[in-house]
Amino acid sequence: MLVVHIGLGKTATTTLQRHVFPELSQITGILFNDREIVAKVKECMCSVDDECLVDLKRLIDGRDVLISLESLVDWNPHYWEDAADRNLRIFGQFAVILVTVREPESYLRSIYQQMMHEGHVLSPYDFFVGSKQYLKLKRCLGDKQLGFFDVDSFDLYRLYNIYTSRFEQVHFIPLEKMSSMGFLRSLYALCEDDVLRLQKCFANSPRENRSYSSLGVSLTLKRERLLNAIGMKSFSSRDRYFQEMLSDRQLSQNAHKLPFAELSFNERVYQFPVRLLRRLLRFFAWRNFIQNGVDKILPYSKYDLPDNVDLNQTLLEKNREFLATLTVKN
Numbered sequence: 302m303l304v305v306h307i308g309l310g311k312t313a314t315t316t317l318q319r320h321v322f323p324e325l326s327q328i329t330g331i332l333f334n335d336r337e338i339v340a341k342v343k344e345c346m347c348s349v350d351d352e353c354l355v356d357l358k359r360l361i362d363g364r365d366v367l368i369s370l371e372s373l374v375d376w377n378p379h380y381w382e383d384a385a386d387r388n389l390r391i392f393g394q395f396a397v398i399l400v401t402v403r404e405p406e407s408y409l410r411s412i413y414q415q416m417m418h419e420g421h422v423l424s425p426y427d428f429f430v431g432s433k434q435y436l437k438l439k440r441c442l443g444d445k446q447l448g449f450f451d452v453d454s455f456d457l458y459r460l461y462n463i464y465t466s467r468f469e470q471v472h473f474i475p476l477e478k479m480s481s482m483g484f485l486r487s488l489y490a491l492c493e494d495d496v497l498r499l500q501k502c503f504a505n506s507p508r509e510n511r512s513y514s515s516l517g518v519s520l521t522l523k524r525e526r527l528l529n530a531i532g533m534k535s536f537s538s539r540d541r542y543f544q545e546m547l548s549d550r551q552l553s554q555n556a557h558k559l560p561f562a563e564l565s566f567n568e569r570v571y572q573f574p575v576r577l578l579r580r581l582l583r584f585f586a587w588r589n590f591i592q593n594g595v596d597k598i599l600p601y602s603k604y605d606l607p608d609n610v611d612l613n614q615t616l617l618e619k620n621r622e623f624l625a626t627l628t629v630k631n
Contacts, residue, residue: 302488307400309408313476317479322334328491329365338357397471398470401473406617409452414513414604416447417518418513422535431611431613455613458619479503518604
């Protein structure tokens with residue numbers, strides 16, 4: 302059986318990937334996020350070559366595989382259908398699709414904060430836009446970048462229909478129901494002891510990638526305004542991506558992405574100063590300063606989006622109603 306967890310992001314996916322799914326792998330013997338398989342999936346995401354799909358099928362056939370990549374769903378709702386077509390091409394209609402979702406307004410808040418974590422710093426009034434404005438801004442964006450969020454296209458029922466019309470088995474799991482591990486119980490026919498083991502693993506896992514506090518968001522916006530005033534901006538994950546693409550580096554196959562212990566002696570000698578410098582830069586990075594400095598030392602106050610940011614409340618309510626039906630089904 303092939304099970305693919307495609308996102309959404311900011312729905313405890315890091316906790317699932319680092320703690321729950323590895324534990325499930327030990328319990329059931331499934332192959333979880335095998336490095337070779339994941340690298341081939343990423344290659345297939347960027348390639349139209351059918352040979353890549355043949356290689357992936359060879360790696361998966363006859364094995365119980367679980368893949369968890371939140372980028373598969375596409376964080377930009379404008380491209381959900383494109384991503385679903387690509388996932389259908391890569392995995393086939395009989396793959397079991399898992400989609401984790403959460404309360405819509407808190408999701409939008411978390412998406413905004415995640416973009417801030419990655420150096421895409423805008424005020425929420427500029428980041429959240431309607432469809433008409435987004436289509437104008439889209440001309441200034443690179444291919445499928447989430448530079449702005451179109452609140453009019455964030456329709457979870459639409460996402461549900463997109464996947465149920467393409468795949469035989471699709472499960473939408475609300476974040477509020479995730480701790481029960483019911484979705485894994487039914488998929489893998491787990492006994493009560495195994496379910497309890499996964500529940501404890503989820504409950505006892507450390508908080509991963511905690512969003513900036515209200516103070517953290519405020520400081521980041523003020524810092525960005527200061528940088529903009531002198532003709533500068535934050536160096537973002539998008540900037541880093543383009544820098545790597547321009548230097549013809551393949552991210553999934555780079556030596557600098559492999560564990561240090563797996564490198565040859567010559568590669569270790571070359572990589573050691575690079576990795577040391579990267580660690581030092583990460584330590585002094587603004588994100589580390591906020592998450593592991595300001596937000597740990599000072600009292601943490603949750604950030605809330607301003608009340609007058611237009612999030613399309615009508616559609617948010619429709620999304621809440623859809624989530625309520627999922628809670629009953631699960």
